[in-house]
Amino acid sequence: MSDSGQSSEPTGPGIIQIYEQSFSAISPYLITCPPYGDPVNPDINRYRKDCPSYNAKYPQAAIWNSMANEASSLIRKELQAIFFEETALYLRSVEPYRPGWRRGGLLTTINEPSLSKQWFAPEATIEYLNKQMMVYFEPTSVTSVEGDRLGRYVYREWLRLHDGRPPFQRHNFFAKAVQIGEKGPRNLQELTAFHKALCGVISAHLDDMVDFYPEVDQKMDMDMDPPAERSAIFGPRPSQRVQSWRDHGHTMCHLFRALYMVIDDQSLSEARGPSRARYECEDVAHYLEREHDRSLSQYTVLLVKTEDEAHLHSPISFLPLFEAGLALDVRRHDYYGACQDTVIRVRLETAIRFVWQLFRKEESCFKRFKEEAQAQRDEQEELCETCIKKVMKHSEEIGLEENGYTWLAIRRAQAKLNGEAFDDDQVNPLWEHLNHWEG
Numbered sequence: 001m002s003d004s005g006q007s008s009e010p011t012g013p014g015i016i017q018i019y020e021q022s023f024s025a026i027s028p029y030l031i032t033c034p035p036y037g038d039p040v041n042p043d044i045n046r047y048r049k050d051c052p053s054y055n056a057k058y059p060q061a062a063i064w065n066s067m068a069n070e071a072s073s074l075i076r077k078e079l080q081a082i083f084f085e086e087t088a089l090y091l092r093s094v095e096p097y098r099p100g101w102r103r104g105g106l107l108t109t110i111n112e113p114s115l116s117k118q119w120f121a122p123e124a125t126i127e128y129l130n131k132q133m134m135v136y137f138e139p140t141s142v143t144s145v146e147g148d149r150l151g152r153y154v155y156r157e158w159l160r161l162h163d164g165r166p167p168f169q170r171h172n173f174f175a176k177a178v179q180i181g182e183k184g185p186r187n188l189q190e191l192t193a194f195h196k197a198l199c200g201v202i203s204a205h206l207d208d209m210v211d212f213y214p215e216v217d218q219k220m221d222m223d224m225d226p227p228a229e230r231s232a233i234f235g236p237r238p239s240q241r242v243q244s245w246r247d248h249g250h251t252m253c254h255l256f257r258a259l260y261m262v263i264d265d266q267s268l269s270e271a272r273g274p275s276r277a278r279y280e281c282e283d284v285a286h287y288l289e290r291e292h293d294r295s296l297s298q299y300t301v302l303l304v305k306t307e308d309e310a311h312l313h314s315p316i317s318f319l320p321l322f323e324a325g326l327a328l329d330v331r332r333h334d335y336y337g338a339c340q341d342t343v344i345r346v347r348l349e350t351a352i353r354f355v356w357q358l359f360r361k362e363e364s365c366f367k368r369f370k371e372e373a374q375a376q377r378d379e380q381e382e383l384c385e386t387c388i389k390k391v392m393k394h395s396e397e398i399g400l401e402e403n404g405y406t407w408l409a410i411r412r413a414q415a416k417l418n419g420e421a422f423d424d425d426q427v428n429p430l431w432e433h434l435n436h437w438e439g
Contacts, residue, residue, distance in 0.1 A: 017214035027234040028168045029383040042390040044404040053424040058411045078409035088431045101151025101177045111181035115197040125205045129250040130172040134260040141263045152434045153296045167376040187334035199257045212238035235383045262302040292435040299348040313365035318344045
């Protein structure tokens, strides 16, 4: 949890300065409003606008007289769902999520065969911390558009695995994506050596001192709110103390050193096949969405073990994937290992689920990991409750029909009582529809 105390240590030489935006992957939860609204009021206007997806049976709100005592509870439950929908919706365009997977965007590039001190900048350490694994894009693997689609797909699968509520705080995510340049590692052997060296460098920087609130010139900081004010809008806020990455809650994930993923020139070979013809009465948008999902479901990846497993409760085994018939032909000229050895090719969805299940298995074996996971969930719930209290208080002042969040929550609650939905997002949140993402 964040420490609200003021730092007594001045920013000085050797201290990493992080100039964080108020809404970011560090503090992703919306305490009062969306990132593009009035920061004072916990309100949103777009929900009150006419929308074709709204169920016409619920145009007017009605607080059920026969169950007045339950009405508040039902509304709060819907507000909780909206809180996590909003988080997932706005985080899509924030690094390290979708933008960090796009060539020409924020995708990091490796252009040397082995890791050098010049390549790794200490201030970039945050990009690798609280990620389950690394994903390496080989030089001729995918286009910028395809990399963007992969980023969307990974983001959606991560949400699905966590029932729409993954621990996003403090840059938490499934993976850090990196592009291998023409002068980067040329084969899996070199890439494994690079990855091991990278993990060593990251580990060495875990105790670097970090300041999330560096002193800056007032003119440069005119567009930024003071930390005390920002803390009321987005959360969780980083501690104001100058302390290590580790003490700030940014660490190297348990599986990071032991396993990585590769996107190569074979990854999309099956996904580039011809599309099926659209049925005569099939909605165009639904057809495109289904074809988009079909194509993405065909993406394949390599999972590569580094054999750095001494810290794991048990060695990583690909045998369950072979036994389930999920393993595909590796198709690599630089790998001649036996089946179930160090490299396996599987569908992208299979790989994500395998890594998630692997971590959950390891988590169950270590008390520390279970406690950390519970602390993250508790923190989410506290931030959600803070947001709901602000929304309810605001709606009491201006009226339930005047606050956009309660306006929507009332109608969703009414529809749910009748076994129906008020809007499409109540059943399928917007982040489910990858083909509709903007940008």
